Amino acid sequence: MTLLHTRTPLVDPTSGGGAALRGATLPIDGGLPLGAHLEVAPERYEFVAGEPIPVDTIWDPVSAAGRTTESVSGDCWLTFDDENLYVFVSVTDDVRGTILPVDDNKRQRRTDSVEIYVDPRGNAANTAETFIAGIMPSMGSMTGPPGAGRDRDNHQGVAEETAPGMEVAVTMADNEEEYSGYDLEVKIPFDVLPDAIDPRHMGFNVLINDSDTQNQAAQVRVGWSTFAGVRADPWRWGQVSLEGLEDAGSEPKDAVLPSTAARSVDSPLSIIQSAGDRVPLGGHSPTSPHLEIVSVERKKDRITAVVHAPVKGATKLFVWDGESVLAEMERNMPAGERRVNMRVPGLPSVLETTEETVLASFQSEDTVSAAARRLE
Numbered sequence: 001m002t003l004l005h006t007r008t009p010l011v012d013p014t015s016g017g018g019a020a021l022r023g024a025t026l027p028i029d030g031g032l033p034l035g036a037h038l039e040v041a042p043e044r045y046e047f048v049a050g051e052p053i054p055v056d057t058i059w060d061p062v063s064a065a066g067r068t069t070e071s072v073s074g075d076c077w078l079t080f081d082d083e084n085l086y087v088f089v090s091v092t093d094d095v096r097g098t099i100l101p102v103d104d105n106k107r108q109r110r111t112d113s114v115e116i117y118v119d120p121r122g123n124a125a126n127t128a129e130t131f132i133a134g135i136m137p138s139m140g141s142m143t144g145p146p147g148a149g150r151d152r153d154n155h156q157g158v159a160e161e162t163a164p165g166m167e168v169a170v171t172m173a174d175n176e177e178e179y180s181g182y183d184l185e186v187k188i189p190f191d192v193l194p195d196a197i198d199p200r201h202m203g204f205n206v207l208i209n210d211s212d213t214q215n216q217a218a219q220v221r222v223g224w225s226t227f228a229g230v231r232a233d234p235w236r237w238g239q240v241s242l243e244g245l246e247d248a249g250s251e252p253k254d255a256v257l258p259s260t261a262a263r264s265v266d267s268p269l270s271i272i273q274s275a276g277d278r279v280p281l282g283g284h285s286p287t288s289p290h291l292e293i294v295s296v297e298r299k300k301d302r303i304t305a306v307v308h309a310p311v312k313g314a315t316k317l318f319v320w321d322g323e324s325v326l327a328e329m330e331r332n333m334p335a336g337e338r339r340v341n342m343r344v345p346g347l348p349s350v351l352e353t354t355e356e357t358v359l360a361s362f363q364s365e366d367t368v369s370a371a372a373r374r375l376e
Contacts, residue, residue: 097211119203313364
């Protein structure tokens with residue numbers, strides 16, 4: 001396995017210690033002995049040469065990028081046979097986040113989950129040419145089934161519909177008191193990938209979302225390759241070589257676009273992500289400078305936000321409690337600062353149980369920006 005960019009470099013990756021990471025090699029063997037059903041059994045991976053892939057470097061929040069945390073960490077092993085990839089991820093975690101209902105199998109970033117990224121040819125221009133699995137260890141309860149789907153890739157949606165033959169098995173405590181993390185094993189058939197694998201340099205990455213709260217929001221995200229923009233740009237992922245696997249040649253599949261779509265400027269979760277990693281909403285160019293929420297104040301059931309727009313444009317504001325929108329409005333903004341008032345019915349009582357954040361998206365012609373500020 002060739003490790004090209006394994007984690008956010010603390011120094012220039014072309015010099016010093018960072019360069020050593022880019023030259024390391026480790027072979028991955030195939031032939032995982034699997035029966036008719038997946039069973040989580042880490043000892044079966046002992047034959048894989050070398051150390052596990054570390055999944056422990058923070059990439060979100062940006063203020064802690066490049067560090068590690070005692071809150072969450074993971075190790076990953078990867079192997080294959082003639083028809084499938086097999087990924088084993090062992091996650092160490094201290095607190096179980098929100099367990100989503102069985103019928104809410106989407107947006108895994110809201111709670112404890114693992115994301116597996118595969119760029120079959122290692123040269124994808126965007127995630128529409130890749131496979132991205134989002135897996136929550138259980139749904140409905142601690143002993144409920146795992147939630148598995150594809151996210152922001154060549155064919156997003158629940159795994160049963162978009163990745164037939166994909167299997168997930170999870171081992172985890174059956175109660176929150178004994179919870180200390182989870183092990184998951186994933187079988188990914190080659191025929192659900194968007195192209196045949198180039199075994200010399202397949203793009204690969206694993207990210208772990210960690211939530212220690214019950215408000216459907218993750219606080220920390222760690223990964224293997226954690227360059228800024230890693231969720232959107234396949235060239236920021238690591239790369240592996242699968243020794244012994246034949247290259248069947250490239251036969252790319254056209255991306256299957258969802259039949260329904262929401263604009264990113266209207267999506268609170270997209271705004272939160274963009275405000276944090278500065279990846280522009282909806283693939284547009286960013287404004288310069290960025291939109292800024294200068295301050296947020298509350299008086300009874302009203303919130304006043306001071307918003308600084310970089311140029312003339314349209315701003316959409318939301319009051320977000322981590323799960324739903326409590327209030328929203330749209331305003332045309334001149335360049336500079338403007339005070340915006342929003343009424344939130346029952347705000348004093350709402351604040352007793354949840355934390356509110358003011359979110360804002362901004363669009364001016366083909367440029368966009370996003371901002372977020374928590375109500376103190």
